[in-house]
Amino acid sequence: MDMLHISDLHKRFGDREVLRGLNLSVPEHSIYGFIGKNGSGKTTTMKTVLGLLKGDSGKITVNGERVVYGQTATNRLIGYLPDVPEFYSFMTASEFLRFCGEITGMKRKESETRIEELLSLVGLGCEPHRIKGFSRGMKQRLGIAQALLNRPKLLICDEPTSALDPVGRKEILDILLAVREQTTVLFSTHVLSDVERICTDVAFLKDGVTDMQGRLSEIKTKYRGKDYRLETETDSELRLITQAFPHVTIGEGNRATFCESDYTVSDVLHFVADRGIGILKIERLEPTLEDLFMEVTGR
Ligand SMILES: Nc1ncnc2c1ncn2[C@@H]1O[C@H](COP(=O)(O)OP(=O)(O)OP(=O)(O)O)[C@@H](O)[C@H]1O
Ligand SMILES: [Mg+2]
Incomplete structure (x- = not known):
């Protein structure tokens, strides 16, 4: 489900x-x-x-329960x-989480164990300082701990990494994983x-609808192009190939790419086998998310 x-x-x-008939299916235990x-x-x-905004029409369910605007029953399932x-x-991280535990009716003993677990998960276990001295990354990590406090079935994070440097982004992504x-x-x-680093599933939102969505691996397979990359043991071996197949494009190292519309893989492999050329790798190139995004946005 x-x-x-x-x-x-x-x-x-x-x-x-803004939303023009949006459909979204988020499978359990996915990173979407x-x-x-x-x-957008x-x-x-x-x-x-x-349930903080009222949709004009449409239906939303969380774990099979319908979301009703103004009623927050389904929010017990969401962080x-x-x-x-x-x-x-003015609070420290643990004071803040304790406070959140109290106002959401958690039992003291349960919340103490959970807070310890979460602070360690987000790397703030030994943090004695008040939140006012926290970096953006630390605040985002504390925010995730807060969102996870009541063991939600669904964790929703709105651009958790956008304002962070590469180290801060990696920390957040590792926590989500x-x-x-x-x-x-x-x-x-x-x-x-x-x-690309952590998601199992994706959806591209454009013009108020999701243009492409589902398992990332399946989308990549579906939009796989006709480009191949090969890597030879030596550059002289690579030169033999590029001389025989002039439309092969030389890349870095002993790597080169070619398109199946120019040469078939079997032609290239026959040539390689006949000449005894040492091949380290030959692979069909998967589209990057950047390629897919461009495809969706039409730019
Ligand atoms: N309360 C509102 N009243 C009027 N327009 C709004 C309101 N909230 C959002 N919008 C408009 O709806 C559109 C979508 O906004 P939204 O904040 O959902 O986009 P977003 O994808 O989250 O963008 P961002 O990447 O900047 O966070 C924008 O044009 C925004 O100006
Ligand atoms: Mg936004």
Whole structure:
């Protein structure tokens, strides 16, 4: 069953229809990358899932339960890290989580164990300072700990890595990877390399609908091109190939690429075998997310 299912969601602000029949299926225990440019409607979608915004039409279910605007029953299943998380900056990380535990009705003993577990997960276990001295990355990590406090079935993070440097981004991505066993992760982003690193599933949001969505591996297979890359043991062997097949493009090292529309793989391999050329690798190239994104955005 899908942990989150959205069907035909419409949302209009004034005369601008931001969501125009959006469909989204987020499988349980996936790490789902929700990709879209600035202003494409990522935050709007997430706030509608949280019942904080009212969709004009459409249906949303979380773990099979219908989301109803203004009623937050399904939010007991969701942990949410907003795009700009707010904290009481005079508190320490553990004080803040303890406070969150109290207001959400957690039992003291249970919350103490959970807080210790979470602070260690997000690397803030030995952090004595008040939140006001935290870096952006530390705040995002604390925000994830807060969102995970009540063991949600669905963790929604709105652009958790966008404002961070590469080290901070890696820390967040590692945490999201680590919690996959316990929950389902939906995160929005426009940083494609982050998606490529950890996501099992993706959806591209464009013009108010998801243009391409599903298992990342399946999408890549579907949009696989006709380019191959080969690598020889020596550069003289590579030269033999490029002399025989002039449309082969030389790359870095002893690598070169060719397109199946120029030469068939079997022609190239026969040539290689006849000459006894040492091949280290030959592979069909998968499209990068960047390629897929360009395909979707039509640029
Ligand atoms: N409360 C609102 N009133 C009017 N327009 C709004 C409101 N909230 C969002 N919008 C508009 O809806 C569109 C989508 O906004 P949204 O914040 O969902 O995009 P986003 O994909 O999250 O963008 P970003 O990457 O910048 O966070 C934008 O054009 C925005 O200006
Ligand atoms: Mg946003």
